[in-house]
Amino acid sequence: MAKEKKAVNAITDMEVDFAQWYTDVCRKAELVEYASVKGFTILRPYGYAIWENIQSIMDAEFKKTGHENVAMPVLIPESLLKKEGELVNGFAPEVAWVTHGGNEKLEERLAFRPTSETMFCDHWSNSLQTYRQLPMLYNQWCSVIRWEKTTRPFLRSREFWWQEGHTIHETAEEAQAETMQQLQCYADFFEKVLAIPVLPGRKTEKEKFAGAEATYTVECMMKDHKALQGATSHYFGDKFSRAYDVTFTGRDNKIQYPFQTSWGSTTRMIGAVIMTHGDNNGLVLPPKIAPIQAMVIPVAQHKEGVIDAAGELLMRLKEMGIRARMDASDQSMGWKAAEYEMKGVPLRVEIGPKDMEKGQCCICRRDNGEKIFVPLNELETVVPQLLDSVHEGLYNRAKQNLENNTRVCMTLDEVKEFMETQGGFAKTMWCGELDCELEMKEKAGVSSRCMPLEQETVSDVCVCCGKPAKHMIYWGVAY
Amino acid sequence: MAKEKKAVNAITDMEVDFAQWYTDVCRKAELVEYASVKGFTILRPYGYAIWENIQSIMDAEFKKTGHENVAMPVLIPESLLKKEGELVNGFAPEVAWVTHGGNEKLEERLAFRPTSETMFCDHWSNSLQTYRQLPMLYNQWCSVIRWEKTTRPFLRSREFWWQEGHTIHETAEEAQAETMQQLQCYADFFEKVLAIPVLPGRKTEKEKFAGAEATYTVECMMKDHKALQGATSHYFGDKFSRAYDVTFTGRDNKIQYPFQTSWGSTTRMIGAVIMTHGDNNGLVLPPKIAPIQAMVIPVAQHKEGVIDAAGELLMRLKEMGIRARMDASDQSMGWKAAEYEMKGVPLRVEIGPKDMEKGQCCICRRDNGEKIFVPLNELETVVPQLLDSVHEGLYNRAKQNLENNTRVCMTLDEVKEFMETQGGFAKTMWCGELDCELEMKEKAGVSSRCMPLEQETVSDVCVCCGKPAKHMIYWGVAY
Numbered sequence: 028m029a030k031e032k033k034a035v036n037a038i039t040d041m042e043v044d045f046a047q048w049y050t051d052v053c054r055k056a057e058l059v060e061y062a063s064v065k066g067f068t069i070l071r072p073y074g075y076a077i078w079e080n081i082q083s084i085m086d087a088e089f090k091k092t093g094h095e096n097v098a099m100p101v102l103i104p105e106s107l108l109k110k111e112g113e114l115v116n117g118f119a120p121e122v123a124w125v126t127h128g129g130n131e132k133l134e135e136r137l138a139f140r141p142t143s144e145t146m147f148c149d150h151w152s153n154s155l156q157t158y159r160q161l162p163m164l165y166n167q168w169c170s171v172i173r174w175e176k177t178t179r180p181f182l183r184s185r186e187f188w189w190q191e192g193h194t195i196h197e198t199a200e201e202a203q204a205e206t207m208q209q210l211q212c213y214a215d216f217f218e219k220v221l222a223i224p225v226l227p228g229r230k231t232e233k234e235k236f237a238g239a240e241a242t243y244t245v246e247c248m249m250k251d252h253k254a255l256q257g258a259t260s261h262y263f264g265d266k267f268s269r270a271y272d273v274t275f276t277g278r279d280n281k282i283q284y285p286f287q288t289s290w291g292s293t294t295r296m297i298g299a300v301i302m303t304h305g306d307n308n309g310l311v312l313p314p315k316i317a318p319i320q321a322m323v324i325p326v327a328q329h330k331e332g333v334i335d336a337a338g339e340l341l342m343r344l345k346e347m348g349i350r351a352r353m354d355a356s357d358q359s360m361g362w363k364a365a366e367y368e369m370k371g372v373p374l375r376v377e378i379g380p381k382d383m384e385k386g387q388c389c390i391c392r393r394d395n396g397e398k399i400f401v402p403l404n405e406l407e408t409v410v411p412q413l414l415d416s417v418h419e420g421l422y423n424r425a426k427q428n429l430e431n432n433t434r435v436c437m438t439l440d441e442v443k444e445f446m447e448t449q450g451g452f453a454k455t456m457w458c459g460e461l462d463c464e465l466e467m468k469e470k471a472g473v474s475s476r477c478m479p480l481e482q483e484t485v486s487d488v489c490v491c492c493g494k495p496a497k498h499m500i501y502w503g504v505a506y
Numbered sequence: 507m508a509k510e511k512k513a514v515n516a517i518t519d520m521e522v523d524f525a526q527w528y529t530d531v532c533r534k535a536e537l538v539e540y541a542s543v544k545g546f547t548i549l550r551p552y553g554y555a556i557w558e559n560i561q562s563i564m565d566a567e568f569k570k571t572g573h574e575n576v577a578m579p580v581l582i583p584e585s586l587l588k589k590e591g592e593l594v595n596g597f598a599p600e601v602a603w604v605t606h607g608g609n610e611k612l613e614e615r616l617a618f619r620p621t622s623e624t625m626f627c628d629h630w631s632n633s634l635q636t637y638r639q640l641p642m643l644y645n646q647w648c649s650v651i652r653w654e655k656t657t658r659p660f661l662r663s664r665e666f667w668w669q670e671g672h673t674i675h676e677t678a679e680e681a682q683a684e685t686m687q688q689l690q691c692y693a694d695f696f697e698k699v700l701a702i703p704v705l706p707g708r709k710t711e712k713e714k715f716a717g718a719e720a721t722y723t724v725e726c727m728m729k730d731h732k733a734l735q736g737a738t739s740h741y742f743g744d745k746f747s748r749a750y751d752v753t754f755t756g757r758d759n760k761i762q763y764p765f766q767t768s769w770g771s772t773t774r775m776i777g778a779v780i781m782t783h784g785d786n787n788g789l790v791l792p793p794k795i796a797p798i799q800a801m802v803i804p805v806a807q808h809k810e811g812v813i814d815a816a817g818e819l820l821m822r823l824k825e826m827g828i829r830a831r832m833d834a835s836d837q838s839m840g841w842k843a844a845e846y847e848m849k850g851v852p853l854r855v856e857i858g859p860k861d862m863e864k865g866q867c868c869i870c871r872r873d874n875g876e877k878i879f880v881p882l883n884e885l886e887t888v889v890p891q892l893l894d895s896v897h898e899g900l901y902n903r904a905k906q907n908l909e910n911n912t913r914v915c916m917t918l919d920e921v922k923e924f925m926e927t928q929g930g931f932a933k934t935m936w937c938g939e940l941d942c943e944l945e946m947k948e949k950a951g952v953s954s955r956c957m958p959l960e961q962e963t964v965s966d967v968c969v970c971c972g973k974p975a976k977h978m979i980y981w982g983v984a985y
Contacts, residue, residue: 062579063586063628064616072574072644079575095551096558100541100665101618101649102602107542120608123581125618127603128653128664137543139580139604139618149542165551169649170580174607185607186579 038369040307045251052301053180056310056370066178066185070294073370076318077297078188082168084220084315085190085292088212094164094192099146101169102137107145111270114144117237121173123185139172144238144263144289147193148271151285155275158197161285162205166192181298182255182506189293195273195285199264202286206262209290210243213258221296222313222421223247223303224429225257226452226501228477233464236289240264246476246501248429249302252450254476254503257299258292298506303425304394310371311393313421314414321410322372323353324363326379337378340388343406344376349414351376368393373417374410394420433501435485442490442502443471452476452503456496458489466491473502517848519786524730531780532659535789535849545657545664549773552849555797556776557667561647563699563794564669564771567691573643573671578625580648581616586624590749593623596716600652602664618651623717623742623768626672627750630764634754637676640764641684645671660777661734661985668772674752674764678743681765685741688769689722692737700775701792701900702726702782703908704736705931705980707956712943715768719743725955725980727908728781731929733955733982736778737771777985782904783873789850790872792900793893800889801851802832803842805858815857819867822885823855828893830855847872852896853889873899912980914964921969921981922950931955931982935975937968945970952981 038051053059058074061067070078086096102125109115123139126132140146147165155163170188178184192209196202210227217223225245235242239261247257268274268284277283304311314320321344325337337353344351354363367375375391382388388406390399394417401409432451436442442453453473457463467473467490478498489496517530532538537553540546549557565575581604588594602618605611619625626644634642649667657663671688675681689706696702704724714721718740726736747753747763756762783790793799800823804816816832823830833842846854854870861867867885869878873896880888911930915921921932932952936942946952946969957977968975 060629060633062625064579064581064583067579067581069579069625069629070577072576075575075577078577096554097551098549098554098557098649098667100543100546100548101651102543102546102665104543122608123604123616124606125602126605127615129599129601136606137602146541146548150539150548154539170577172580186581188577 038307038309041250041305048305048307049298049302050180052305052310052369058297058310059180064185066175068178068180068184068186070188073318074297077300077312077316078294080316080318081220081296082190085216086166086168088216089166089190089192092164092208092212094166094194097165097167098169099140099143099150099167101140103140103143103145105136105138107149108138110145111238111267114238114267118142118173121175123172123174140169141171141173142289142291143167143171143191144193144267144287145271148267148273148287151195151273152271155195155273155285157276158278158283161275162194162196162201164192164194164205166190179298181294181301187293187295189291192288192290194288195268196287197275197277197283197285199286202264202288203262206241206243206260206288206290209288210245210260213245213260213290213292216292217245217247217257218422220313220315221300221303222418222425223257223299224422224426226477226479228479228501230259230477231464231475231500233461234475236261238263238266240266244477246503247299247303248425248432248452248503249299249506250305250428251302252428252432252503254452254501254505255295255299255302256476256505257296258290260290261288263287263289303428304421305371308365309369311421312371312373314373314417317371317373318350319352319367319370319372320349320414321351321374321376322367323351323376323378324360324367325353325355326360326377326382328355330380332383333379336383340376340378340403340406344410347407347410349410364391374413392417392420394424436490437486439467439470439491442467442473446471446473446504450504452501453490454485454499454501455490456484456486456488457498457500458492458494459497460489460492463489463491467502471502472504474505476501476503476505517786517788520729520784527784527786528777528781529659531784531788531848537776537789538659543664545654547657547659547663547665549667552797553776556779556791556795557773559795559797560699560775561669564695565647567695568645568669568671571643571687571691573645573673576644576646577648578619578622578629578646580619582619582622582624584615584617586628587617589624590717590746593717593746597621597652600654602651602653619648620650620652621768621770622646622650622670623672623746624750627746627752627766630674630752631750634674634752634764636755637757637762640754641673641675641680643671643673643684645669658777660773660780666772666774668770671767671769673767674747675766676754676756676762676764678765681743681767682741685720685722685739685767685769688767689724689739692724692739692769692771695771696724696726696736697901699792699794700779700782701897701904702736702778703901703905705908705956705958707958707980709738709956710943710954710979712940713954715740717742717745719745723956725982726778726782727904727911727931727982728778728985729784729907730781731907731911733931733980733984734774734778734781735955735984736775737769739769740767742766742768782907783900784850787844788848790900791850791852793852793896796850796852797829798831798846798849798851799828799893800830800853800855801846802830802855802857803839804832804834805839805856805861807834809859811862812858815862819855819857819882819885823889826886826889828889843870853892871896871899873903915969916965918946918949918970921946921952925950925952925983929983931980932969933964933978933980934969935963935965935967936977936979937971937973938976939968939971942968942970946981950981951983953984955980955982955984
């Protein structure tokens with residue numbers, strides 16, 4: 028059976044070539060396919076179903092805190108995009124331009140949105156009048172285009188799907204509180220839904236979003252010890268308000284500029300899930316986003332009563348609100364086991380003549396391969412517990428990976444040695460100067476990941492220049 | 507109070523200028539706003555919330571019949587678009603072209619999708635191998651661009667939001683059955699969710715979708731007696747399969763071409779809702795898609811216990827699964843009544859000191875203005891009944907409008923006279939010839955709407971040429 032599984036799966040071992048393993052999983056689990064358009068991908072039904080689960084849970088969280096969804100135009104006039112200098116400089120090299128509509132050349136070319144701060148500001152400049160309308164808490168789910176040179180499924184693609192939240196507030200304090208609230212929302216989502224531990228923190232000036240006053244991030248560590256920026260939350264002050272002439276009449280009856288935030292997360296999260304939980308048998312999905320949480324498989328299904336018993340199990344699982352399916356096809360047991368391992372289905376529920384005699388079924392966990400014989404009358408109690416347990420198991424294993432591969436370093440040489448021998452997050456002190464950040468990149472090959480919200484003093488001096496330190500900071504090699 | 511309402515609403519009466527009334531409702535109910543980009547609109551929170559309710563109900567229906575969502579690239583290479591001649595000829599004048607990515611001119615220009623048959627075919631030409639994979643039942647929710655000359659909110663906009671279903675099947679019969687199943691799905695959605703009666707039928711050769719073998723439609727009638735095409739379902743035969751080389755190995759081990767369908771519905775449905783149910787006080791929403799189904803308003807809210815009693819009502823409504831809100835702002839009762847009438851909220855639930863004494867609340871129906879005093883202990887029984895009753899009331903009124911303004915006509919002159927004096931759907935026989943269709947347009951100003959599935963014989967000869975008739979058909983003036 029081991030041989031048969033290998034033949035079905037036929038993916039590269041992650042220890043042999045992590046990048047190839049990743050691409051193999053993306054395709055063999057039928058998540059994405061390359062499109063004919065260079066650098067673009069297709070989200071296939073199984074991949075899109077994961078994205079739908081992510082959207083549905085996250086959207087409900089946004090709405091709990093008063094956010095409303097809208098749809099802004101996908102095309103942005105060049106002159107509008109150019110009103111805020113830093114933003115356009117940051118994105119100009121990556122913009123796709125529409126120059127013709129129908130058979131006519133446009134008077135002004137239009138950018139396919141790389142991000143929508145400009146459109147929201149333009150809308151607010153027309154619709155905002157009084158402080159009574161504030162805050163405006165908007166979000167949109169859409170796709171954006173950034174003309175990347177090299178692309179990889181989910182991680183870097185010319186078109187990707189995301190949510191972008193955009194809000195304006197009466198005061199700077201309220202906007203800053205929103206920025207932090209949404210950062211926490213992402214941190215909770217990663218940990219409680221995706222089972223991925225994160226380091227929430229602030230980006231350096233060098234790494235922050237073009238045009239933002241401050242950018243916050245949740246950083247996570249993949250199985251190959253590389254870093255992945257999970258989601259970001261930005262505070263803009265009133266910089267865009269001033270550039271786009273967004274004003275309101277304040278409580279004091281004077282014209283004022285509102286304070287702004289934006290925050291985003293993308294289909295890249297699916298890439299993070301693959302590289303955090305996956306193994307050499309394929310995808311491993313956290314139960315909360317798994318399109319199929321339990322796959323029922325009848326054993327020796329030609330025997331009398333087996334299909335009925337399996338169907339009964341399926342019905343009971345569905346009634347519990349579990350996303351369950353049954354595979355009663357004529358494929359072999361080995362093929363089915365391999366197929367649903369590859370697809371990362373959290374639980375495989377098997378029942379055959381012997382189980383029926385004993386009044387049980389056999390549940391196999393995808394996360395650790397454990398097989399549990401469950402008395403049929405305990406199904407409703409045990410299955411939800413098992414799904415919780417899979418989530419916890421995945422989270423704890425990822426947490427172990429993060430902790431085992433984070434090292435406190437005192438010198439640049441130490442960072443370099445750590446990155447060369449083990450790789451991971453180097454936890455150091457930093458003086459806050461760009462020069463040191465550049466030197467770290469040049470000599471140790473690392474970029475700053477974030478200055479964590481939970482600061483510690485691991486030393487008094489900068490890891491690079493030895494001058495007095497201002498921040499604790501994480502360094503790593505990022506996707 | 508009537509005066510105050512007028513001041514708040516300030517919309518044109520529909521009898522004075524229906525087009526202006528429509529635009530006024532779109533803007534005053536805060537559904538859409540014009541964007542800075544010519545011909546593009548912004549879906550504001552209230553408008554988008556209606557679209558979210560539409561999406562959620564319709565998506566669940568699609569999934570019940572085995573359809574899966576995917577995401578295809580938004581850009582289509584020109585060469586790919588041009589592989590099927592009829593399709594590209596139909597859409598070429600309306601395509602927006604991306605010619606530059608970042609700072610570089612592209613080797614081949616890319617079309618912003620006007621519709622995605624080509625992308626789906628391209629994907630299937632790579633992924634389809636055997637009949638075992640059939641049918642493939644795909645759908646996507648996205649926006650598309652068609653470079654229209656004149657635009658109107660929801661009805662005709664350069665960018666609009668829609669779903670496009672695309673399926674392939676082993677046999678022509680299966681694909682035809684899918685086409686009709688999805689047409690019925692739309693008909694049910696219009697009648698049971700949007701409370702809009704429809705005429706399901708087939709489009710003429712002249713009016714069918716570019717590249718389709720047959721196009722089916724659900725046609726509805728607006729309050730101004732004009733026609734609106736609600737949604738369409740197309741059967742393609744194997745035309746696209748052949749053009750895009752989509753093949754599979756059949757049961758007979760031979761290479762075959764699959765048979766294809768596509769079907770779509772758009773944000774235009776919101777336009778249909780406005781023009782079917784709206785009145786001179788603004789929007790009137792069918793309860794199933796209303797973002798707010800019941801608005802609780804405390805009367806004399808400074809009086810002791812009123813706010814608490816209203817809050818209690820709100821809580822009970824929410825617990826029943828009703829989308830309810832409360833407005834305890836310091837605006838006047840007149841302002842609040844006018845505001846929620848404008849927004850089309852199906853039920854206004856008022857409670858004040860007198861109601862509290864009597865153990866009742868007062869519920870005002872948006873559809874007919876009726877006020878019902880409801881004993882508080884009957885709330886859970888009465889509110890769902892009232893919502894059903896609002897739906898039925900709206901449907902029946904729209905059905906009356908459709909029936910009252912449909913006339914059986916025997917001659918072109920009769921059609922002309924009907925259109926000039928009353929307007930609506932002219933129900934006639936037709937020989938099936940393009941010449942007569944063109945003559946009807948030229949002389950009576952009408953286009954064919956559909957040949958309804960339920961055919962009757964209202965005469966033996968064509969309304970135009972007098973030769974033997976083949977079909978019963980509806981004519982009208984369309985949005």
